[in-house]
Amino acid sequence: MLVGTTHAGNIGGAARAMLNMGLTRLVLVQPQALFPCAEATARASGADDLLENVQVFDSLQDAVQDCILVFGTTARERSVAWQIFDPESCAKKIKETSGEIAIVFGREHSGLTNEELDVCHAAVKIPTNSQFSSLNLAAAVQVVSYEIHKAHLISETHLKPRHPSAPAKELEMFYAHLEQTLIEIGLHNPEKPRRTMRKLRSFFNRSQPDSSELALLRGILTETQRSIKVK
Amino acid sequence: MLVGTTHAGNIGGAARAMLNMGLTRLVLVQPQALFPCAEATARASGADDLLENVQVFDSLQDAVQDCILVFGTTARERSVAWQIFDPESCAKKIKETSGEIAIVFGREHSGLTNEELDVCHAAVKIPTNSQFSSLNLAAAVQVVSYEIHKAHLISETHLKPRHPSAPAKELEMFYAHLEQTLIEIGLHNPEKPRRTMRKLRSFFNRSQPDSSELALLRGILTETQRSIKVK
Numbered sequence: 285m286l287v288g289t290t291h292a293g294n295i296g297g298a299a300r301a302m303l304n305m306g307l308t309r310l311v312l313v314q315p316q317a318l319f320p321c322a323e324a325t326a327r328a329s330g331a332d333d334l335l336e337n338v339q340v341f342d343s344l345q346d347a348v349q350d351c352i353l354v355f356g357t358t359a360r361e362r363s364v365a366w367q368i369f370d371p372e373s374c375a376k377k378i379k380e381t382s383g384e385i386a387i388v389f390g391r392e393h394s395g396l397t398n399e400e401l402d403v404c405h406a407a408v409k410i411p412t413n414s415q416f417s418s419l420n421l422a423a424a425v426q427v428v429s430y431e432i433h434k435a436h437l438i439s440e441t442h443l444k445p446r447h448p449s450a451p452a453k454e455l456e457m458f459y460a461h462l463e464q465t466l467i468e469i470g471l472h473n474p475e476k477p478r479r480t481m482r483k484l485r486s487f488f489n490r491s492q493p494d495s496s497e498l499a500l501l502r503g504i505l506t507e508t509q510r511s512i513k514v515k
Numbered sequence: 516m517l518v519g520t521t522h523a524g525n526i527g528g529a530a531r532a533m534l535n536m537g538l539t540r541l542v543l544v545q546p547q548a549l550f551p552c553a554e555a556t557a558r559a560s561g562a563d564d565l566l567e568n569v570q571v572f573d574s575l576q577d578a579v580q581d582c583i584l585v586f587g588t589t590a591r592e593r594s595v596a597w598q599i600f601d602p603e604s605c606a607k608k609i610k611e612t613s614g615e616i617a618i619v620f621g622r623e624h625s626g627l628t629n630e631e632l633d634v635c636h637a638a639v640k641i642p643t644n645s646q647f648s649s650l651n652l653a654a655a656v657q658v659v660s661y662e663i664h665k666a667h668l669i670s671e672t673h674l675k676p677r678h679p680s681a682p683a684k685e686l687e688m689f690y691a692h693l694e695q696t697l698i699e700i701g702l703h704n705p706e707k708p709r710r711t712m713r714k715l716r717s718f719f720n721r722s723q724p725d726s727s728e729l730a731l732l733r734g735i736l737t738e739t740q741r742s743i744k745v746k
Contacts, residue, residue, distance in 0.1 A: 301654055306644040331647065372665075410661070411668055413537035416562065419657070423532055426654040427661050430641070434603075437642055469742040471735060483731060491722030500714055504702060511700040512742045 285311040285347055287400060288391040289421065292317035296327030296335070297422025298389075303331040305429035306436070311386070312340045313347050327422075344388065344403050349453040352383035353492070356396050356404030357424060359417050367406045367490045371428045374408045375435035383448045387428055392421050402482065403452070405489035447494035458498050459485060465505045468512055516542040516578055518631060519622040520652065523548035527558030527566070528653025529620070534562040535657075536664035542617070543571045544578050558653075575619065575634050583614035587627050587635030588655060590648050599638045602659045606666035608637075618659055623652050678725035689729050690716060696736045699743055 289295055295317060299310055312319065320335065328335050341347035348354045355374055369377060378385050388404060390396035401407070410419060410427050419427070450458075463481055466472030472480050493501065520526055526548060530541055543550065551566065559566050572578035579585045586605055600608060609616050619635060621627035632638070641650060641658050650658070681689075694712055697703030703711050724732065 297651060297654070300651060303647045304643050304650050304654070327651075329649070329651065370665075411664060412535050413664070416534045418560070419535050420528060420531060420558075420560065420653075422651075423528070423535070423654060423657040426650070426657050430658050430661075433642060433644070434601075466735065466738075469735070469738045471738040480731070483728070487722065487724060487728045487731075491718065493718060497714070497718045500711065500718075504697065504700070507697075507700045507702040508739050508742075511739075 285313060285344070285386050285388045286315070286421070286425075287313040287344060287388060287396060288316055290316045290392050291421075292319060292321045292324040293327045294392065294421040295319055295338075296324035296329075296331075297420075298425040299324070299328040299331040299334045299338075301422050301426035302429050303334050304426075305433035307429050307432065308334055308337070310334055310338045311347050312338055313344050313388075314342060315340065316391075344400050345452075345456070348386050348388070348403060349451065349456075350384055351386045351452050352449040353377075353381055353385045353406070354404045354452060355385070355387045355406050355408045356401045357387065357389050357408045357410070357428070358401070359395055359409070359412070359419070369406060369408050371408060371410055371431040372435075374406075374428065375431035377406075378432060379435045381449070383451075389421060389424060402485060405452075405455075405492065447496065449492040450495045450498050454495060454498055455488070455493070458488070458493075458502055461502055461505050465508055468509055516544060516575070516617050516619045517546070517652070517656075518544040518575060518619060518627060519547055521547045521623050522652075523550060523552045523555040524558045525623065525652040526550055526569075527555035527560070527562075528651075529656040530555070530559040530562040530565045530569075532653050532657035533660050534565050536660035537667070538660050538663065539565055539568070541565055541569045542578050543569055544575050544619075545573060546571065547622075575631050579617050579619070579634060581615050582617045584608075584612055584616045584637070585635045586616070586618045586637050586639045587632045588618065588620050588639045588641070588659070589632070590626060590640070590643070590650070599640050602639060602641055602662040603666075605637075605639045605659065606662035609663055610666045620652060620655060678727065680723040681726045681729050685726060685729055686719070686724070689719070689724075689733055692733055692736050696739055699740055 286295060286298060289312065295312065295315065302310060324335060355369065387408065388396065390400065408428060410424060412419065462484065463472060517526060517529060520543065526543065526546065533539065533541060555566060556563065586600065618639065619627065639659060641655060643650065693715065694703060
């Protein structure tokens with residue numbers, strides 16, 4: 285998934301990079317470049333089917349709602365105590381996970397906003413020269429796609445999967461419920477910087493609850509709300 | 516080393532890809548693109564020192580004469596009974612070798628000639644989708660440079676660790692607090708089989724909260740208890 289891409293050439297370059305590595309689903313979120321366009325097609329260099337099947341969304345939330353795992357790429361160390369993967373461990377994680385997974389790449393100059401990163405469950409950071417760390421967008425897609433392809437070439441490992449993680453939509457409903465409950469018990473002031481929720485999201489994103497775990501947690505929230513109102 | 520490059524943009528893109536990974540010596544052999552030029556500079560995106568120090572040679576033999584190890588990149592399986600490395604093992608080999616090493620990338624459309632490959636000591640082949648195997652030149656440079664950078668990072672620590680998980684004692688105190696709160700909100704009947712707590716423990720054990728996360732979660736429990744009592 286490419287968010288807010290400015291240069292059409294990078295969309296084409298990303299499409300080529302993905303198909304070179306056997307990946308075929310490209311999603312654009314609020315592209316700033318005109319698309320489709322000749323420059324994207326030229327840079328895609330034959331990955332035409334992939335470009336024709338690109339989906340475009342208005343918001344990242346909508347784009348990832350069926351995904352059970354969403355990686356956000358970042359060039360910086362973020363202050364949030366997030367789980368940060370390198371491309372190799374990200375690829376390994378993807379291989380071990382069944383269900384739809386998104387890897388989100390931000391704008392050429394500014395990457396992803398904190399709000400967009402909040403939608404993600406984990407971060408991927410490509411190790412770079414700290415003096416010159418900003419990769420071209422298509423190059424970053426190339427590196428991550430390459431690691432995914434490489435991981436799939438390695439003979440299958442047999443890790444017993446847990447229940448599949450809940451899709452992003454369910455997780456978001458849980459966060460909304462949690463935030464509402466925190467407000468009701470007086471812990472969380474929505475006017476203040478959302479540090480509390482960010483920290484809680486970081487914890488639960490890392491934990492990847494499945495649907496039945498989310499149902500249990502939401503049951504606790506519902507009982508909490510009921511208890512306050514009854515008394 | 517880039518041999519016979521047709522598009523100046525690819526020279527700039529390769530320069531950027533290299534510098535992103537901490538590599539600084541770019542050599543051109545018989546470039547077909549005009550160089551230096553504005554497009555190369557634009558695509559280099561700030562890797563100007565590297566571009567200014569590019570050396571240009573008329574023949575690959577001349578270019579590699581001081582190298583003790585020369586890798587030629589290839590997209591095809593060659594008939595020559597050569598040692599073919601993938602980028603990761605190539606990077607490992609480079610790390611183990613002291614002395615000048617060259618990695619030679621061929622023309623955009625036709626790669627390296629057999630005569631040029633004869634000058635090389637070994638081949639590097641990037642694993643790709645066999646149905647769509649031709650990488651953009653700068654993207655190929657990106658992948659190989661990335662593996663070289665990664666190999667050099669391995670001895671150092673590069674993944675930022677999370678805070679250490681909380682000790683078992685703290686986790687048990689959290690579970691006791693959680694259980695007490697569940698009883699107070701009426702969700703949890705301690706007489707019944709403890710399925711609820713078991714499931715919650717399984718979730719939190721897997722998530723390995725750190726001490727500050729546990730403190731936050733216990734803060735929520737405390738506020739929940741207080742809210743019930745106040746009303």
